[in-house]
Amino acid sequence: MAATTPSHSAGWRPPRLTYTTSSRFIVDGLGEPLATNAAVQPSLQAGGGPMVRLEGVTKSFGDNRVLEDVDLSVPPGSVQVIIGPSGSGKSTLLRCVNLLEPVDSGRIFLEGQEITGKGVDVSEVRQQIGIVFQQFNLFPHLKTMDNLTLAARRIRRMRRSHAEQRAMELLRTVGLEEKARQYPHQLSGGQQQRVAIARALMMSPHVMLFDEVTSALDPELVGEVLVVMRDLAKTGMTMLVVTHEMQFARDVGDHLVFIDHGRIVEQGKPVDVLDRPREERTRRFLRRTLQLADSLEELEITEEGGVT
Numbered sequence: 001m002a003a004t005t006p007s008h009s010a011g012w013r014p015p016r017l018t019y020t021t022s023s024r025f026i027v028d029g030l031g032e033p034l035a036t037n038a039a040v041q042p043s044l045q046a047g048g049g050p051m052v053r054l055e056g057v058t059k060s061f062g063d064n065r066v067l068e069d070v071d072l073s074v075p076p077g078s079v080q081v082i083i084g085p086s087g088s089g090k091s092t093l094l095r096c097v098n099l100l101e102p103v104d105s106g107r108i109f110l111e112g113q114e115i116t117g118k119g120v121d122v123s124e125v126r127q128q129i130g131i132v133f134q135q136f137n138l139f140p141h142l143k144t145m146d147n148l149t150l151a152a153r154r155i156r157r158m159r160r161s162h163a164e165q166r167a168m169e170l171l172r173t174v175g176l177e178e179k180a181r182q183y184p185h186q187l188s189g190g191q192q193q194r195v196a197i198a199r200a201l202m203m204s205p206h207v208m209l210f211d212e213v214t215s216a217l218d219p220e221l222v223g224e225v226l227v228v229m230r231d232l233a234k235t236g237m238t239m240l241v242v243t244h245e246m247q248f249a250r251d252v253g254d255h256l257v258f259i260d261h262g263r264i265v266e267q268g269k270p271v272d273v274l275d276r277p278r279e280e281r282t283r284r285f286l287r288r289t290l291q292l293a294d295s296l297e298e299l300e301i302t303e304e305g306g307v308t
């Protein structure tokens with residue numbers, strides 16, 4: 001049998017990405033959204049209140065105070081980006097929103113309803129809040145299609161044909177319908193992460209949380225995942241995104257929050273926080289991050305083990 005080159009499905013063109021020395025991605029020729037977005041129809045809450053709201057959220061692990069009186073409000077359809085040093089509490093914050101961690105005090109609201117109260121149906125809440133992690137967490141023994149449909153069939157009791165139809169629509173949205181019958185190990189890291197995003201969208205969540213989803217990827221695979229996230233944002237999905245990709249924060253973020261030692265230090269429009277940070281701690285963090293991207297020559301290890 002003659003070898004064939006895999007053909008891309010109609011509507012999907014592979015993104016052409018180039019990298020600058022500062023590892024910013026440049027997306028060329030991607031003015032149009034990926035395939036169709038009909039599969040993603042986020043609900044916009046009637047009444048205009050925030051989609052997600054945190055009120056005085058505090059969380060410790062033993063003596064380690066990880067989140068300190070965090071207030072945050074995410075309007076429907078907005079993209080909120082969270083940046084901050086390693087260990088500052090970013091993942092814990094997302095995990096609290098998704099009820100993977102209980103808060104010690106404070107409250108979290110989803111579409112105006114408190115989700116941190118007693119008697120909340122955790123499974124029901126989690127169906128409204130999709131989450132994607134740095135490690136893709138796909139089931140290695142399941143094909144892409146089954147990774148997508150498993151929860152929908154088990155939890156939602158969706159019929160197989162219906163679940164598979166929806167999964168195909170979402171795979172098309174992330175440009176991977178040809179990979180439906182492949183196992184995770186047959187996919188690149190970027191493709192696996194796009195599958196993980198499609199899987200999180202299966203339950204039609206009202207908000208999506210992203211925890212450093214490009215941090216484990218080879219640099220040349222980062223762009224294709226960011227493009228999928230950018231296009232998801234264009235559909236009006238509410239997104240809470242922890243990332244180190246400052247270009248993404250600048251281009252796609254509506255609001256940027258800098259968090260350090262579990263506290264919000266500074267927030268505002270991404271361009272303002274990134275170009276004109278008011279707080280010294282933010283300046284130091286950004287200097288470090290951008291220096292790392294631009295040049296290693298001037299960096300030194302500090303006594304605390306950090307880098308200046």
Ligand SMILES: Nc1ncnc2c1ncn2[C@@H]1O[C@H](COP(=O)(O)OP(=O)(O)O)[C@@H](O)[C@H]1O
Pocket residue numbers: 061064066084085086087088089090091092093
């Ligand atoms: N399950 C846990 N048990 C104990 N300590 C934890 C747990 N999860 C996170 N931590 C600690 O909480 C702090 C914040 O962690 P994390 O939220 O993962 O930070 P970030 O995502 O900003 O790097 C760290 O000191 C970390 O060691």
Ligand SMILES: [Mg+2]
Pocket residue numbers: 090091092211212
């Ligand atoms: Mg983290």
